[in-house]
Amino acid sequence: MMNYIxxxxxxxxxATGILCSGQDVKQTVVEDFKPSTLNQPGKQYPQVNSxxxxxxxxxxxxxxxxxxxxxxxxxDLRKDDKGVWTGESDPQDEGFHxxxxxxxxxxxxxxxxxxxxxxxxxxxGVEIPASDQDFYSLKNxxxxxxxxxxxFSEITRSWRRCFVYSPPGYESNLSARYPVLYLQxxxxxxxxxxxxxxxxxxxxxxxxxxxxxxxxxxxxxRGYATRANQPSSPGAGRTEAGPxxxxxxxxxxxxxxxxxxxxxxxTVADRSHRAMAGLSMGxxxxxxxxxxNLDLFSYIGGFSGTSNYPxxxxxDPGKFMNxxxxxxxxxxxxxxxxxxxxxxxxxxxxxxxxxAFRRMLEKSGVKYVYYESPGxxxxxxxxxxxxxxxxxxxxx
Numbered sequence: 001m002m003n004y005i006x007x008x009x010x011x012x013x014x015a016t017g018i019l020c021s022g023q024d025v026k027q028t029v030v031e032d033f034k035p036s037t038l039n040q041p042g043k044q045y046p047q048v049n050s051x052x053x054x055x056x057x058x059x060x061x062x063x064x065x066x067x068x069x070x071x072x073x074x075x076d077l078r079k080d081d082k083g084v085w086t087g088e089s090d091p092q093d094e095g096f097h098x099x100x101x102x103x104x105x106x107x108x109x110x111x112x113x114x115x116x117x118x119x120x121x122x123x124x125g126v127e128i129p130a131s132d133q134d135f136y137s138l139k140n141x142x143x144x145x146x147x148x149x150x151x152f153s154e155i156t157r158s159w160r161r162c163f164v165y166s167p168p169g170y171e172s173n174l175s176a177r178y179p180v181l182y183l184q185x186x187x188x189x190x191x192x193x194x195x196x197x198x199x200x201x202x203x204x205x206x207x208x209x210x211x212x213x214x215x216x217x218x219x220x221x222r223g224y225a226t227r228a229n230q231p232s233s234p235g236a237g238r239t240e241a242g243p244x245x246x247x248x249x250x251x252x253x254x255x256x257x258x259x260x261x262x263x264x265x266x267t268v269a270d271r272s273h274r275a276m277a278g279l280s281m282g283x284x285x286x287x288x289x290x291x292x293n294l295d296l297f298s299y300i301g302g303f304s305g306t307s308n309y310p311x312x313x314x315x316d317p318g319k320f321m322n323x324x325x326x327x328x329x330x331x332x333x334x335x336x337x338x339x340x341x342x343x344x345x346x347x348x349x350x351x352x353x354x355x356a357f358r359r360m361l362e363k364s365g366v367k368y369v370y371y372e373s374p375g376x377x378x379x380x381x382x383x384x385x386x387x388x389x390x391x392x393x394x395x396x
Contacts (some may be wrong), residue, residue: 029053029088036113036126043112043126046099052091052128055108056101059084063103064218066203070099070126071153093280093345094130095381096197098123116197120188125197130381136199141209142168146195151260156253157228160221162257163191164265165201167208169214178264178394179273180217181252183280186305190220197380203388204372213322214395219261223282225249250289258296272336277301280382284309292323298336299394302344303386304350312352315360328365338368339390369393 033055045057056068061083067074070089077087088098098118099336112122144167153160167178183200185193194200200218207213209262225248225343236290262269278286283305290297291307304370317325325331331338338361342354371389376382 011120028390038125038127038284039112040114045111045112046126046129046243048126052094052095054089054092054099054126054128055086056099056112057084057086058101058103059111060103065102065104067102068099069102070097071106073140075103077386092128093379093381094128095374095376096383097126097128097379099126100124115191117192118188127187135206136203136384137206138202139206139209143205143206144168144170144201144208146201149260149264151256153225153252154254155227155248157160157226157255160225160252160359161191162219162221163195164261165195165204165218165220165388167217167267168205169215170217170266171218174266176215176301177268178215178217179275180219180261180265180267181299181391181394182219182221182224182257183219184276184278184285185350186278186280188396189221190224194218196218198384198387200387201376203384204391207391213391216391217261217265217267219257221253221257223249223278223285225252227251232389248293252292253289254296271296271298273395275299275301275337277303277339277387277390278305279386280302280305280309280378288321290323294334298334299339300335300337300388301327301339301341301390302391303341303383304346304354304359306340306354308357309312309353310349312349312356317360320360325360325364325366328367332367334364335367338366338392339393340368341373341382341386341389343369343379345371345376345377346382347378350378 016040030049033049035044036046036048039046045055047055054068054070056077058066060066063085066077066085068087068089069076071092075087075089077085079085098116100109100123114125115122116125144165147164148161148300149164150159182195185191204218205212208215208268227248239293261267261293276286276297283302284307286300287302291299307321340354340358342350358370371386373382373385
């Protein structure tokens, strides 16, 4: 028989909307939802509340089932008498999230949100306000420019584009020359990622305004390239230790992009003023390319990725990448900064892969800097924070 104390506790749980059953915890939804900052003009949904829940709503009178697909989980929406479906997700981590709606099994973008290229498609995105969002916020400071730069690649025999950030004052101070950071996106994303989802230009604007970073040019190119006589593949652009999917991106970068940037912009065209960094797949590419071309780069940054991905086994520095990490003294003299980062909530195999790479560097004696983003996974807040921590260390 339930005693008096048990009855009191059960009543309190029901009154507060919290009732535990095994691992499931139901919580009362806090009704302080506001439209996402990434909505299309005038659109009220999706919305986000103070707990990080996302509320989606769409009119689909003929639909039999509508779901919100976010964070690797699908949530059923509820239909009202007007045919409008509405529902909420569980609380999401701070930062940017891709999501979509599933209408009778068809995955579609939410017509209420702006669209972003990620997961290999143009789709919806929502921003969960972060406690430290000030560093990537739009502020009343001098702003640089992001240009779309179109060019024809003789290697791929195709038109390509990159986006180029020039710092505040670039147009007015015509005698100044600038160092360059080549900044790469991840798998399933493209050259739009860093300036849109990543807020790279705002991060640098704010850092430069606070005199925490040296004014620099940032080049954001598409990380996939295939020679004209090579068939493209779903894995194009991916480089791994061991067997690789062949791509020409390294050749395009070294032979076409860098000379083009040095000819078109006021750069300081030497290795001491040239850096490369990337996230996930872009980190893998960065380490491969820079280690193959240390005559061109002296700053290296790997965000949530390394050149042994997805391997987690211990690495022999004498054999890995043909022994490029075996001579620590020579590398430490040539590399001004070797920088790695990871979110504390990153899924496997990223912690194991990055961990094995770090142990290899330590075993061989190669100096590096390591940063962990607290409470973030394999997503854009991790990489925004990584850029924020990395950029002030460049070109000093």
